[in-house]
Amino acid sequence: MTHEHSSVAVVGAGIIGLATAFRLARRGNAVTLFDAAPATGATRAAAGMIAPTAEIAPGEESNYRFQRGAMDAWRAMASEIAEVTGHEVGIVQTGTLIVGWDASDRRLIEQFRTVAAEFGAPMRSVTRTDEPRLFEGLTTRITEGLVMDDDGWLDPDEAVAQLMAANEALGVRLVREQVRQASADESGVRVVTESGETRADYGIVTTGAGGLPNGLTVPKSPTVRPVRGVTVRVQSLDRSALPTVRAYVRGRAFYMVSRPGGYCVLGATAEEKSQPLVEVGELQRLLRDGLDIVPELEAAPLLEVRNGLRPATPDLRPFFVALEEPRWSWSSGHYRHGVTLAPLAALDALAAIPS
Ligand SMILES: Cc1cc2nc3c(=O)[nH]c(=O)nc-3n(C[C@H](O)[C@H](O)[C@H](O)COP(=O)(O)OP(=O)(O)OC[C@H]3O[C@@H](n4cnc5c(N)ncnc54)[C@H](O)[C@@H]3O)c2cc1C
Structure with a gap:
């Protein structure tokens, strides 16, 4: 690889993939994002509530511990997006x-x-x-x-539009194709779509409920x-x-x-x-x-x-895990909270992927 920072393939451009690509690209990673129909999955249906308190649903109580930082995390990411696009995603704290x-x-x-x-x-x-x-x-x-x-909301359509604009401005390459096959060896990852093959240093799967592309396996649970x-x-x-x-x-x-x-x-x-x-x-x-x-x-x-x-997931908690294949990670399981948790999921990717 000739660039200074590592290159990353991100598979899936819902709110998790878009936020992940944004934070990686802003740090300097060369990002290629794959999705035949960006932001048409769960993200498109979402209401956009950032409601850590109201989401203390039976069986999901402990999620509050990591969700309560979500409002601040969104405010921070909205400012970072605004530095790139000039437009700040509106985050409203109405309770x-x-x-x-x-x-x-x-x-x-x-x-x-x-x-x-x-x-x-x-x-x-x-x-x-x-x-x-x-x-x-x-x-x-x-x-x-x-x-x-403490609770509030944002408009997911607006957040998606701003993340797409920011990613484009930061040089993220968007490949509007489904990933058919993925693999890895010690030197990097390989992603196969209809039009050809892309190589990168690292790969992250952010396909939501879509699961893993052919060729990738998870060592043990989680299942989605x-x-x-x-x-x-x-x-x-x-x-x-x-x-x-x-x-x-x-x-x-x-x-x-x-x-x-x-x-x-x-x-x-x-x-x-x-x-x-x-x-x-x-x-x-x-x-x-x-x-x-x-x-x-x-x-x-x-x-x-x-x-x-x-x-x-079985315990209704999100995860960021390393896959069996070297250099691949999987970020999913955000269930009813993916819009809320997107900036935090993106921070997981920053921590896991070398700059
Ligand atoms: C009705 C509803 C209301 C919701 N309301 C809220 C809310 O108010 N607040 C909140 O925080 N959360 C809410 N959520 C949850 C939130 O929408 C999800 O947790 C979040 O959208 C998950 O994001 P994602 O990026 O992981 O998945 P998705 O948005 O589903 O995106 C996955 C993307 O991966 C792509 N993909 C899949 N397979 C492949 C492949 N092989 N190659 C390339 N691309 C692929 C798909 O095309 C898709 O664009 C709601 C969800 C629903 C359904």
């Missing part, structure tokens, strides 16, 4: 309001509160009587909730399974200056992320299914839950329905 539909859902929130308190997550109880504005747009049967002020999720975009009330609404409805989770102008993302289904499609039943459940919590959605123009496959 989360979590509410329950019926008595059983409210008990779920009480359980959530107990677990979140054990982790020292900041939150406060609120009532409609004391703070009516927080409950704007919500059905009047909801009179109380919990607010987590797809968990399908659907989000719906509607034009509705502008709660962008208020906390994101999250609700338990008949035991299911519903959220509404409201952006300025009333562009709202409703989410999300969670189906143990691997087909990237939308079933009528899952969409109906999501919309019914939404209508129960926010009645004025009834008249909201429907803009778009998106679906994606979340990459989930």
Whole structure:
């Protein structure tokens, strides 16, 4: 290799691959990024919540420990992106309001509160009587909730566009092709696509729920399974200056992320299914839950329905591991938190790959 820094092949241009490529390229690595359809996987479906506190879901409590630095990590990466593109990705810290539909859902929130308190997550109880504005747009049967002020959101479409622009400006070579085969020897890695072969010093797989390309193997667990999720975009009330609404409805989770102008993302289904499609039943459940919590959605123009496959591990934790083949690593398992964790995943790559 003739360049000063090592060269890296990054396979998969979702939010994890884009952020990984960005941080490597900014450090000086020569990066080639492979994806036939960049950012059309789970990243495209994501609502963009950066909500470490509200994500203390049963079975995932310990994730809070590494997710709570995510907001700062995003702010730092947004500034770095702005130094390259001149545009800073908007990161909004509105907090989360979590509410329950019926008595059983409210008990779920009480359980959530107990677990979140054990982790020292900041939150406060609120009532409609004391703070009516927080409950704007919500059905009047909801009179109380919990607010987590540390949470926020970004627009994943904007983050993707800025990362793509920054990567281009930093000289990342984007190969819009599927990786068919990958391998390695002691001198470097080899990536095969339809149009030919690329060599690099190191390789990182960031294919989300897509798994490993042919030729690569993981020494032991983790395994990644797809968990399908659907989000719906509607034009509705502008709660962008208020906390994101999250609700338990008949035991299911519903959220509404409201952006300025009333562009709202409703989410999300969670189906143990691997087909990237939308079933009528899952969409109906999501919309019914939404209508129960926010009645004025009834008249909201429907803009778009998106679906994606979340990459989930058995313990629902992400990983960055070395593969059996030398010089290859795998960064995945970000499940419901990949947008949140992208800057941290990129730091893992910086630490693992020599400059
Ligand atoms: C409905 C829904 C809502 C969500 N909401 C949030 C949220 O609010 N906040 C949050 O933090 N997270 C959220 N997530 C989770 C988040 O979207 C994912 O964790 C994240 O997008 C995973 O990113 P990724 O880059 O690993 O995978 P992906 O975004 O799926 O990207 C993988 C890329 O790899 C490419 N690829 C696959 N195989 C190959 C190959 N052989 N060669 C080349 N390229 C390949 C694909 O084309 C794809 O572009 C949500 C997910 C869903 C589905």
